[in-house]
Amino acid sequence: MQIASPAADRQVTEIPDFELATATVVDFDEIRERIYRDKIVVLKNQDLAVPEFVELGHRLGEPVPYYEPIYHHPDSPLVFVSSNIDHEGERIGVPKTGAFWHADYQFMPKPFAFTVFYPQKLPSRGRGTYFIDMAEAYRNLSPDLREQIDGAYGYHSVRRYMKIRPGDVYRPLHEVIAEVEQRTPPQVFPAVGNHPVTGERQLYLSEAFTYRLTDANGRSLGDELLRAVLAESGQLDNSYKHRNIFTRTYDPGDIVLWDNRALIHRALHNPSGEPTESYRVTVLDGRPLFEENR
Ligand code: 7UC
Numbered sequence: 199m200q201i202a203s204p205a206a207d208r209q210v211t212e213i214p215d216f217e218l219a220t221a222t223v224v225d226f227d228e229i230r231e232r233i234y235r236d237k238i239v240v241l242k243n244q245d246l247a248v249p250e251f252v253e254l255g256h257r258l259g260e261p262v263p264y265y266e267p268i269y270h271h272p273d274s275p276l277v278f279v280s281s282n283i284d285h286e287g288e289r290i291g292v293p294k295t296g297a298f299w300h301a302d303y304q305f306m307p308k309p310f311a312f313t314v315f316y317p318q319k320l321p322s323r324g325r326g327t328y329f330i331d332m333a334e335a336y337r338n339l340s341p342d343l344r345e346q347i348d349g350a351y352g353y354h355s356v357r358r359y360m361k362i363r364p365g366d367v368y369r370p371l372h373e374v375i376a377e378v379e380q381r382t383p384p385q386v387f388p389a390v391g392n393h394p395v396t397g398e399r400q401l402y403l404s405e406a407f408t409y410r411l412t413d414a415n416g417r418s419l420g421d422e423l424l425r426a427v428l429a430e431s432g433q434l435d436n437s438y439k440h441r442n443i444f445t446r447t448y449d450p451g452d453i454v455l456w457d458n459r460a461l462i463h464r465a466l467h468n469p470s471g472e473p474t475e476s477y478r479v480t481v482l483d484g485r486p487l488f489e490e491n492r
């Protein structure tokens with residue numbers, strides 16, 4: 199298996215000749231190591247059926263099904279489908295997912311280690327993903343903000359981005375909201391942590407899911423600090439020109455693996471509504487989210 203060095207502009211590692219059928223345990227160790235080190239790895243020219251794509255997930259870590267079945271592929275609950283395609287009157291998955299800054303499952307007790315993203319149908323242009331490396335975002339903070347956020351805790355909830363399901367039609371909103379709070383109660387994680395593999399110190403908060411910061415004693419640090427850190431990290435820049443933001447677009451056959459601790463992402467959907475579909479598998483790696491705060 200060949201691994202191409204990251205391109206000069208951004209650290210993106212490409213594997214041109216990955217073959218699931220012949221990949222060894224050593225190959226997978228190396229792929230995991232490169233995801234941690236380079237944060238994004240792209241397997242080129244892949245043609246995997248759903249069971250094989252699921253197998254890829256099992257070989258990388260422990261795949262976890264998304265908690266909402268409306269996203270599941272009909273052939274496997276481990277495959278999350280983002281799609282605006284009408285399959286003969288039947289739709290699969292959910293259209294236009296993830297078009298906001300977040301880390302996958304940041305609102306759940308165990309956020310995923312890796313996201314494995316596999317576009318199935320790409321529009322002629324305009325489908326990609328924006329990323330922010332949260333270690334870089336931490337290093338780029340002004341010293342004053344860095345000092346204020348160090349040792350803080352972030353509260354995360356899906357409440358603003360939970361999609362109304364077909365079965366929710368005609369339900370009173372208060373009942374849906376109460377259900378969201380009960381099924382997916384807020385999760386609290388350090389707002390700054392050290393990556394459990396690389397040891398790199400990084401931010402951990404997002405515009406979509408993080409709604410509160412407190413000190414170690416649970417005292418609110420105020421909305422202003424959260425807004426300031428979101429702004430300085432690049433998450434409020436709707437022109438996407440902030441120095442922390444980089445964009446990936448995709449070629450047919452790409453399978454994109456990223457470190458879901460170290461990166462936050464935001465889907466870039468073609469506004470024209472051309473048919474678009476992607477699959478993803480998300481896996482745990484058996485490690486804590488971060489090393490204990492130092
Ligand atoms: O519909 C979506 O954008 C899904 C989002 C709320 N959650 C993705 C995740 O894995 O956290």
Ligand code: FE
Nearest residue numbers: 296301302463
């Ligand atoms: Fe996502």
